[in-house]
Amino acid sequence: MTVREAGLRRDFTINAIYQNAHNAQLLDPHGGINDLYAKKLRATSEHFAEEKASMEPLPKDLPDTDLRQVIRVPAQPYLRLDTNDYSLDPRLVGKRVEVRASQELVTATELDTGRVACHHTRHFAKGLTFTDPAHQEALDQMRFERKDRKPSARQPEVEIRPLARYDQLIGA
Numbered sequence: 001m002t003v004r005e006a007g008l009r010r011d012f013t014i015n016a017i018y019q020n021a022h023n024a025q026l027l028d029p030h031g032g033i034n035d036l037y038a039k040k041l042r043a044t045s046e047h048f049a050e051e052k053a054s055m056e057p058l059p060k061d062l063p064d065t066d067l068r069q070v071i072r073v074p075a076q077p078y079l080r081l082d083t084n085d086y087s088l089d090p091r092l093v094g095k096r097v098e099v100r101a102s103q104e105l106v107t108a109t110e111l112d113t114g115r116v117a118c119h120h121t122r123h124f125a126k127g128l129t130f131t132d133p134a135h136q137e138a139l140d141q142m143r144f145e146r147k148d149r150k151p152s153a154r155q156p157e158v159e160i161r162p163l164a165r166y167d168q169l170i171g172a
Helices: 003-008 032-037 047-054 132-148 164-168
Strands: 067-072 078-081 084-087 095-100 105-110 115-119
Touching: 078 095, 078 105, 084 115
Parallel strands: none
Antiparallel strands: 067 095, 078 084, 095 105, 105 115
């Protein structure tokens, strides 16, 4: 294979410049050095033109590429996305929300009512926490109301049975 034939396998003329290993002489069968100085990008063959001719135009309405996920709002009402935490409405703890993350926004909507759980600008820096002031205010209010409640006498959640009952069940 000649140097010229090898250069035709490259994409651009500036990538088809070779150097002789014995005498360090540059071999430039496609004029890549001149293109480099002229800041020009030229293809070595007609493959790009052929590919361009065979490509179809993009559709008028582009497909939806947003990341979508359904989650249950945790007790600590934050959503983790790409190592960043985004606050959710704390009044929706335990409810299911649909999270939608585009390149610009992170939104969450309660599935049952359609109520907005969060609406944040998406950030790609790592390890940050974003808290909506309204979410923090609601969380503080809920904590304040909980402190004011008097503890009620708690009843056992599980029925307490005598051990003799278990002995009867297993035949001991």
